[in-house]
Amino acid sequence: MTSIDPHVRAANLIRNQPIGKGTADPLPRLLAQLIARAGDNARVERAASRPWASALFEGRRHVVRLAMSGAEALAAKARLLDGLSEAQWVLPRHFVADICVDAEGDSADGLWVELSALTIEEW
Incomplete structure (x- = not known):
């Protein structure tokens, strides 16, 4: 499973390298x-990634919770x-084979959205 620290700057998220013979997890770029x-008022509250496979494909299943705050939260x-x-x-x-909204709501400082995505490795 891959997860991230929500306090890492966005520019540092995409420095992701493959380990061993595997490929880099696409979660940071996603x-x-x-x-x-x-937009600028969005932040990652939680993100996790785990391997996924079917009879024909390999990939990763991702769960992401984004929070949007400030006056522009609704527009974001x-x-x-x-x-x-x-x-x-x-x-x-x-x-990205599939991406959808699992849940959404509001909190004391804005709005949040929880997404699920399935990424498939290209051959």
Whole structure:
């Protein structure tokens, strides 16, 4: 499983290297693109990734919770969710097979959205 520290700056998230014969986990690049999509007021509260496989494909299952705060929270959430399932993601050697909203709500300092994504390794 891969997880991240939510206090790491976004620029540091994409420095992800493969370990051994495996490929790099696409989660850091996906997080950077989700944050860019939502805007400056978005932050990652929680993110985890685990291996996934079917009879024909290998990939990773991701769960991400993003929080948006400030006066622009509602607009940031709308930007994030508008066309989310049709969005084009740039992930080296992976593609997003599925991405959806699992839950959403509000907190004392803004709004939050929990997403699930399935990335498949390209052959």
